[in-house]
Amino acid sequence: MIIQSNFFVTNFEKRDSFKRVVLAKPTATSETIMENLVKNFIPLLKWNRQHNLHFKIPLVAAATVFPNAANAAANLQPNDFVGISFWLISMALMASTVFFLWETQGVTAKWKTSLTVSALVTLIAAVHYFYMRDVWVATGETPTVYRYIDWLLTVPLLMIEFYLILRAIGAASAGIFWRLLVGTLVMLIAGFLGEVGHISVTVGFVIGMLGWFYILYEIFLGEAGKAAKHQASDSVKFAYNLMRWIVTVGWAIYPLGYVLGYMMGAVDDASLNLVYNLADVVNKIAFGLLIWYAATSESQDAKG
Incomplete structure (x- = not known):
């Protein structure tokens, strides 16, 4: 290639x-x-x-x-499993970027934005992973604060994907977009401020959790959840349901890491980075693949 x-x-x-x-x-x-x-x-x-x-x-x-x-x-050293995980995830993210961009050719116009955003998520994450891998190899640590730079860009884009797939089927409103965006920013900014010490660690955790719960409410019981339940096709409903479970289960690793690694100091940096790296496979790549599934299925149906 x-x-x-x-x-x-x-x-x-x-x-x-x-x-x-x-x-x-x-x-x-x-x-x-x-x-x-x-x-x-x-x-x-x-x-x-x-x-x-x-x-x-x-x-x-x-x-x-x-x-x-x-x-x-x-x-890269052969016994550096964290460094190896950084490398593998980086390449997986780049491969996903190429795949999502390539697949924009085969979907109808209304789904191109969703796939392009998926590619942006994996591309941004890949660049950050290359950087974090270099920091890890050079220093033996990659503070979680580096990840917030990635998260502040990619997580809002992931949340906007819920709005985009609902918009593609004509079931989205501007309110869904803004509620998901605000909830995401509250969650991320609170966690960041708590982790760097600008606010209490506990206060940052509580506010961040409230932002996450607000997102979960919107995609399960709020306007977004209702629109997906009553107006989405089977393929979109399937993708939407798995996407929101990724946000529920897959994202749970991050507050757990915040508590165990930062508040309690019960987990070392190597273990925490390894778990975060593996979690990103699901939370970014699998999330994008669900978007791809919905986009290609709907496009095939539209083409008859």
Whole structure:
């Protein structure tokens, strides 16, 4: 795929409208992953949209990030299971990004946004995982506060997915969007402030839990839950139900980690990072796959 993508990029550079996009030289640092992403992938995405060349986006994404990731693996030790988990999850997230972007070709217009947002979630998480892996290898620790940078971007996008799939079937209101967004931000900001010491650890935990419970109420018993129950097709209802159980069960690991790892100090950083890494497989990748299932099923039905 990288060879193919370099071929496409080489041909792109021959076009006058694309001369501004130049591939950066791969290096071994995480900072260059984000730098190359900004320099290459985002301009390519814009140019791709203008020229209606959807099939090239995943290849370009691979060319932009994978070489840097491969170089970054040089310091990985065979007995560093946490570092290995960072690496495996990073590659799984990048592979998911390519997959979701590729699959936007096969769905109807109203589902493209949902799949694109899923790709953004996994792409953002992958870049952060590369960075956290470097920090872990260099220092032997990755403070949870680093994860909040990821969560503050990806978790609101995950919650907005509930709104987007309901909007795709004509069952969403602006109120659903704002309630989910506000609940998510309250949960995350309270946890962050408690963890960095700006407010009491207990106060941060309580407020964060209230934000989480507010989200659960909305997606189970609130307007969003009622819309999914009464207006969604079988495929959308199936995806929606599993998505909200991911938010219920899959997300429970985070407050448990907050209590056991931060409030009580009963879990070491290595174990906590390993559990968080495995949890992200379900909470980000599986979540996106459910969106993909609903999008492809609905699109196939629409095409007859």
